[in-house]
Amino acid sequence: MAFEKQLEELRQKKERALMMGGPEKIKKQHDAGKYTARERIDKLLDGGSFDEIGMLSHSDMPGMAHKSPADGKVGGYGLINGRPVGVLAADFTVLGATSSRVAGRKEHDIRSTADRHGFPVIYLGEAGGARMPDIMGSAGLASYGGGGRDTFLQLMSRVRRTPLVTAILGLCYGEPTWMACLADFVVMVKGTAMGVSGPRILSIALGEEITDEELGGWELHAKVTGMTDRTAENEDECFKIIRDYLDYMPSHNEEVPPAKEVPEGSGENMSKILDIIPEKRNRAYDMNRVIECIVDRESLFPIKPLFGQTAITSLARVDGKVVGIVANQPRVNSGAMDTDGIEKVISFLCLCDSFNIPLIFLEDIPGFLVGCAAERKRVGAHVMNFMNALGLVTVPKITIIMRKAYGMAFWNMCGSGSGADSIVAWPTAEMSFVDPVIAANVVYGATAAATPEEKEERIAKMAEGTDPYGAAGLHYIQDVIDPRETRNHIIKVLRRTRDFSKTKGIGEHKLANWPTKF
């Protein structure tokens, strides 16, 4: 055979790259219940679709080339549910998957190609932290900027044009954390951790003794910081969640997300809504059960379900097409939205506006959660940030006032004058500035001498006109509808504002520039 020697050399080099950090390190990875970078890519992508680039890359440090297959980051392209994606996987068996200059070039290559041609990138993170001594000294440090005027920014900042997903698959301190904070969607596997600095650094630098779990475990990020969108029991589940998520996303911002066939039985439970909503005005219920009736069967895909639970943000499909649901949750704090809930909603508005996903607001809110603690968390600033974001949304917006709509929160939930393409109420709606009891107190004074009968009368006076007909009669809202008609109403509105709109459902993506994390 011609060129036998050259082909043999190529074969050997590729074989060496496939061995990663060697059998011993691979065994360690498996013993810890984890997959290797290459196994992860195979499990994430459609079978056999991985098309690697940079397999022959290695460290640029003297004497390190043979110790750094693929320079610790396996990368390339492939398919998920038949659509192209870019993928980067940290290889923990090679120098602890530390960040390096050469792998940085590979990352830049994949990220910019995905951006140019319009497909998502998935970053499978483990460990991280800059490789030492590569980054030490002035030249070492500055070299990590990539050498161009804005090469660092191209990796460490983004405008949302194609989806970016990050998985946290190990103890991540450094690059995976930055990638998670830049991503549209983050999945964390239980038992992993995410932070800027790990316990070892903290122990040396600050004398702080803390476990990985306490410092940055899944519970912290799923419930307290909201920096992860979903949690997985294991890596297999993590990859399934990512594949499912991408089914709700367009490949890029110049198309709408793929449509699916409408599952049989969708909409069948609409009449059950009347049994879920309690007739007593101060009785709580689970908003999720209402949403499940409205959307296509089994199509709910909650985002940050354990964080800021006074609000629900969820992707779903209605009539086979993707929508974003923003709803209040009366079961938590009576649905009074707190600052965590507000931040969660804002980040969801950014996601939907960036990727042409219409928004449906299901309103049952007694107001924002106020008080000393809320003021210290800058609740006022959060409420106005929320309005600013709402003002920049350019995808269709549909508002359904289900029950309570009080005060400023009425407008934040896309009330009258807040840019809704369609705004209707249910006959159960109760709309006013504040609760009648509070209003009576403010108007007539709390200390004024009054008999119990007089007090009742004053409250009743303040409760007058809270039904939706006042607003509907003056065309501040467009209609009052039977709750059982909600699904059909949404489908009809989306046909004219998305499917047959002159925009064809492609928004202006003004929120694509909004910070990716809060």
Place this chain on the structure above:
Amino acid sequence: MAIDIKAPMPGIIMEILVDEGYTVRRDDELLILEAMKMENPIRSPEDGVVKTILVRKKDFVDTDQIIMSLE
């Protein structure tokens, strides 16, 4: 296997809708917790039998306090 029912938020027990020994089904209302001026039904997470009720009407409960256990 015993299942502990915990208070999801601080509040006052308004009504207890079951007695010890009652058979309950998943999603049945067990008691009503008043919190934030709202009546919050606490539902059974599973089918079972009410083993012990650890609170009384008008009791104040804190988040995660065990209020009932099922079997």
